[in-house]
Amino acid sequence: MNRQPFAILVLLFSLLSISCAGSVWVSSIEDLPLAMQDNKLIVVSPKLLDETLNRLKDKTVVVEFATSWCSICKEIKRPLRKLAAKGQGSFYILQVDVTHEFEPLIKHKMNWAYPGFLIVSPELKEPIRIYGGNKLDALQGWLLAGKERPTVSPMIFGDGKGDLPAKAVLVAGSSEVANFAQEVAFVRGLLVEKGIKAEETSCFYANPDPISYQGDRKQFDELKNFLSDCRPATREEILRTIQKSLSANPETFVLYASSHGQAPQEAPKLEKDEQDCLSRAPALVLDSGRSECDKMNDLTPESIASIIPEGNTSRKVFIFQGCFTGGFISNTDDPKSDPSALAKLPHMTILTASRSDRSSFGCDAGTLTTIYGGAFTHVLLEEKAPLASIPWLDLHKDIANIVDRAEQKIRLRPSSEPQFFQTP
Known part of the structure; x- marks a missing residue:
């Protein structure tokens, strides 16, 4: 019996199970280096998220928190994959499904609003949290600005009238x-x-x-x-x-x-x-x-x-x-x-x-x-x-x-x- 066609089918099935149309599934931390080379949206499990972020701690990383019932999450899947392809090693985009596991939201101080984006980078003093598909254009502009991207807001607070009763x-x-x-x-x-x-x-x-x-x-x-x-x-x-x-x-x-x-x-x-x-x-x-x-x-x-x-x-x-x-x-x-x-x-x-x-x-x-x-x-x-x-x-x-x-x-x-x- 010629087993070569069967072996090819098994190989193709394996590849499809971890990579699909601009995204790649990382089932273990050992898969991460190869996934980083693909310039694709990297899908990780909630349990693997922190270890993945630790491995990428010297990189600019965007984490999308999504759920299975979030219609906007589905709508932005294609533009998010296109954005990930533009990273070329300057930034990476992760996706984690929190439909049934809420711990990542709590640990990373995310609101329960979807899609939610957590942005971490050595350039930032603290992580940035933004929400909604309508933020994708601003996020893309910031990521693609490279070294020109702002890292702080120029808005300034005043002393106000904190000691006076207000009406x-x-x-x-x-x-x-x-x-x-x-x-x-x-x-x-x-x-x-x-x-x-x-x-x-x-x-x-x-x-x-x-x-x-x-x-x-x-x-x-x-x-x-x-x-x-x-x-x-x-x-x-x-x-x-x-x-x-x-x-x-x-x-x-x-x-x-x-x-x-x-x-x-x-x-x-x-x-x-x-x-x-x-x-x-x-x-x-x-x-x-x-x-x-x-x-x-x-x-x-x-x-x-x-x-x-x-x-x-x-x-x-x-x-x-x-x-x-x-x-x-x-x-x-x-x-x-x-x-x-x-x-x-x-x-x-x-x-x-x-x-x-x-x-x-x-x-x-x-x-x-x-x-x-x-x-x-x-x-x-x-x-x-x-x-x-x-x-x-x-x-x-x-x-x-x-x-x-x-x-x-x-x-x-x-x-x-x-x-x-x-x-x-």
Whole structure:
């Protein structure tokens, strides 16, 4: 019997099992040197990720965290493979599937948003974390810039008014795109027109990483002067400022917070010595000052409610722009029977960009604001009443109508359905 054709088939099958259309599967660390020569997307298992990164510690490496159900991950597979082919030894792209294994996300301080990209390089003081397929162009531009690529952001924080009570606290929580910070600048200007002095506002933003800065460079540069007295958007400082401001019991107090939102996460399976650092509550992401335990950094209904002084009589108007922010009112359709910690407090008015189980839209590089943020600033600009007399329910209805029309126009479904809640 001639075994040669059979042997050839076995060889072909073996090659196909480890390499396919621009990607190569590394089943053991011994396969890595050969995979590096192929200039392909390198697919590794969650268990092999850390060892692979250690072997590549003197290289620029991008890790894509993907899941089997992530449609965007599938859409960017081809452009990601093309980008990997351009590396030619100057950078490498790894892909790891975390559908069933969450430990890499926790260990590398990644948000539960897909696709997520972790960028490590000897050129960087610390890793960069970015999210979404819309970041691919900025990532490619940064990688292909070679020695010309920026390694730090030129945005500068100011001292702010940290020791003064504020009548408005404005937060741009995520550094990935400029539109969160743009909304802070817009809302601040509009509140000044409504009678709040500029020095009675406290603003916070997350300094963009070099890749995000490059992706929205023009808009970030235009915002430098508007944000020059803002401080880093860390939870500790934001909550301290809110608490101090409400202790002065102003007639009306406004919190506007815009960022990526996260839905409550189910508890992952952890090793005995690992800490559960995923929030059981809805959260607005704060990129600044992230630590080993991310749920200790992000804004949640509980964290804000816990610092509001007992007996405070200020009319508190809290606006949350981000995915799943309806959870700041309730995680169900009935906030009266299942209110959040914030919705239980008196004198509260809460507006959110979405239902607790829905995404909001528009947090992309190159857009001036998010869809909700743009609608909010437009309606607030048209509102003639002073701050203390604004009919917030009517304002919400106008905002929701604008958002719905905008989402229908570009066929974004399911719709975000902005929410409103008020307590006496």
